[in-house]
Amino acid sequence: MNQADVSKLVSQLRIKVNPRLRRFSNPNGPAGRLDKLRKTVTGLIKHERIELNYPRADEARMYAERLISDAIRYGDCHRTTMEMADFWIIEKQLIHKLFKVLVPRFQDCNTSYTRLYKVPSPYPIIYKREDCYRKAVLELRGNPYPSLLPDKQYNKNIIHNILLEEAKKEYRMQKYAEVVANTEEKGKCQTDSPDEKLETSSDISSKPESNKDEHTT
Amino acid sequence: MIYKRFLVLLKNTNYSRVTKRNITFTEESERQSNLFRLEKVRQKESVGRIEKIEVQYAGPPNETTLIMNKNISTPYDCAKHLGEMLVNRSAVALVNGETLWHMHRPLVDSCKLELLHYKMAQPSLVNKAFWRTCSFLLGAVAVNSFKDQVKVCLHSFPSPNVRSGSFVYDVQLSLKDWKPEKNELKTLSIEFIKFCQQNHQIECLEVSEDYAQLIFKNNPHKSKQIPDIAANNNGKVPLFKAGLHVDISRGPMITNTNHLGRITVTNVIKLETDIPGDPIYRFQGVALPHSIILNHFAYGLIEERARKLNTGRIPAINQDLSIDYGSFVKPQVVV
Numbered sequence: 001m002n003q004a005d006v007s008k009l010v011s012q013l014r015i016k017v018n019p020r021l022r023r024f025s026n027p028n029g030p031a032g033r034l035d036k037l038r039k040t041v042t043g044l045i046k047h048e049r050i051e052l053n054y055p056r057a058d059e060a061r062m063y064a065e066r067l068i069s070d071a072i073r074y075g076d077c078h079r080t081t082m083e084m085a086d087f088w089i090i091e092k093q094l095i096h097k098l099f100k101v102l103v104p105r106f107q108d109c110n111t112s113y114t115r116l117y118k119v120p121s122p123y124p125i126i127y128k129r130e131d132c133y134r135k136a137v138l139e140l141r142g143n144p145y146p147s148l149l150p151d152k153q154y155n156k157n158i159i160h161n162i163l164l165e166e167a168k169k170e171y172r173m174q175k176y177a178e179v180v181a182n183t184e185e186k187g188k189c190q191t192d193s194p195d196e197k198l199e200t201s202s203d204i205s206s207k208p209e210s211n212k213d214e215h216t217t
Numbered sequence: 218m219i220y221k222r223f224l225v226l227l228k229n230t231n232y233s234r235v236t237k238r239n240i241t242f243t244e245e246s247e248r249q250s251n252l253f254r255l256e257k258v259r260q261k262e263s264v265g266r267i268e269k270i271e272v273q274y275a276g277p278p279n280e281t282t283l284i285m286n287k288n289i290s291t292p293y294d295c296a297k298h299l300g301e302m303l304v305n306r307s308a309v310a311l312v313n314g315e316t317l318w319h320m321h322r323p324l325v326d327s328c329k330l331e332l333l334h335y336k337m338a339q340p341s342l343v344n345k346a347f348w349r350t351c352s353f354l355l356g357a358v359a360v361n362s363f364k365d366q367v368k369v370c371l372h373s374f375p376s377p378n379v380r381s382g383s384f385v386y387d388v389q390l391s392l393k394d395w396k397p398e399k400n401e402l403k404t405l406s407i408e409f410i411k412f413c414q415q416n417h418q419i420e421c422l423e424v425s426e427d428y429a430q431l432i433f434k435n436n437p438h439k440s441k442q443i444p445d446i447a448a449n450n451n452g453k454v455p456l457f458k459a460g461l462h463v464d465i466s467r468g469p470m471i472t473n474t475n476h477l478g479r480i481t482v483t484n485v486i487k488l489e490t491d492i493p494g495d496p497i498y499r500f501q502g503v504a505l506p507h508s509i510i511l512n513h514f515a516y517g518l519i520e521e522r523a524r525k526l527n528t529g530r531i532p533a534i535n536q537d538l539s540i541d542y543g544s545f546v547k548p549q550v551v552v
Contacts, residue, residue: 151336158336159344159379160511160519163503166380167522 357462
């Protein structure tokens with residue numbers, strides 16, 4: 001069968017796409033739902049980081065990803081893409097931002113263009129449904145704000161790293177001293193039985209190595 | 218006026234009779250902290266006409282210039298203008314890029330100000346201040362945790378050295394050969410934690426030699442050290458106070474006791490010294506700032522190391538104390 005390759009018709013998104021869309025019950029029906037999502041997508045492009053309820057963030061993320069990937073794929077001279085941008089972006093000056101700022105930023109990006117974090121819910125937490133009432137932060141990658149994730153860079157000067165480093169040094173010195181004491185003991189035995197010479201030498205070479213491994217883990 | 222109030226206080230509490238009785242240590246700490254408080258109020262009132270100074274703050278969130286009060290405003294007050302994050306995390310201040318300044322010590326002139334914290338790229342000065350504060354607080358714990366029949370007399374603590382693996386306080390106890398059990402150490406640790414959870418601000422004050430002698434008149438070791446310290450510090454003795462506990466230290470220290478996170482008193486070891494009277498014990502411990510989270514295994518390694526005898530300066534009769542009790546703040550070059 002001659003079937004078109006789907007990935008060539010629609011650009012493949014680098015996020016999980018839900019098999020079934022959320023309905024977001026609304027008095028205006030599906031159009032009202034899209035209105036809500038348009039507001040979120042516009043907000044995301046405008047502010048680059050927004051905090052909102054998890055279901056809506058997850059839903060809006062898919063549309064934002066699709067919009068950016070189309071903008072990268074077809075550029076600003078493609079009619080359909082322009083219409084889509086016009087539909088999804090309520091504040092029209094942001095269409096310029098999409099093509100002139102976001103497209104150059106994400107051109108060589110090989111991961112998703114957005115990030116979605118689950119954040120703590122406000123107190124009191126209501127466990128009604130699974131991710132209803134949960135909060136999330138949706139952001140564009142490469143935004144100018146400080147990172148939300150803790151800084152996990154290693155800094156050897158922070159107090160606990162100094163203490164651990166010194167503890168490590170002391171442990172090693174202790175082990176070396178033990179090895180030396182062992183070899184001296186065996187050296188004494190050696191005068192009685194010269195056959196043990198080989199064993200001791202292999203012992204020395206293997207022990208310090210194993211100490212290192214133990215301590216770094 | 219303050220002096221009069223002070224006399225009234227002396228009359229009311231009737232110290233002459235109290236000294237004949239055996240004073241308990243809470244009473245002694247109360248007396249010391251009262252004297253500290255009175256002197257602090259006197260110094261504050263003697264400022265007189267309020268003058269303004271310009272403090273140029275450099276650091277996050279942005280560079281600003283604050284107009285503060287001379288001899289009244291502290292770096293902590295500046296932090297309060299700048300935001301809660303700085304109030305909570307700042308441990309010590311750096312004035313004009315070279316002098317370490319206690320957060321609760323009034324600024325004396327227009328200056329450039331930086332606020333240091335535990336997770337900086339180069340936190341060695343902060344670590345030292347933290348370690349010194351831990352030693353100081355360990356002294357407070359040692360004074361408060363023993364039963365009344367044990368006589369506790371603080372001696373001193375060596376210059377803080379984080380690399381040695383533990384902070385130290387040398388204390389004279391009226392116990393012959395005490396080797397603490399595990400439970401006793403645990404109790405000391407818990408007392409330490411409880412003390413720190415009371416969120417005491419660590420206050421500082423410089424007093425004259427005579428006044429320091431008055432505060433420490435019941436502590437023979439401290440009264441012997443005071444002339445030496447005063448001679449090295451223009452006749453002034455730098456004091457610090459947390460809760461009711463008052464002690465001499467070169468400083469600077471961190472802002473508040475709630476900066477301490479994990480705390481353990483790891484060991485108490487009897488020292489061989491030539492100091493007459495009861496034996497001197499070395500109290501040792503480890504602690505980490507509240508902002509640093511470490512898994513229990515790694516912390517266990519640090520704890521295990523801190524049980525060994527710390528080789529810091531061991532107290533002796535004729536000792537040059539200028540090493541740790543010299544000038545109040547000495548410029549230290551960051552490498």
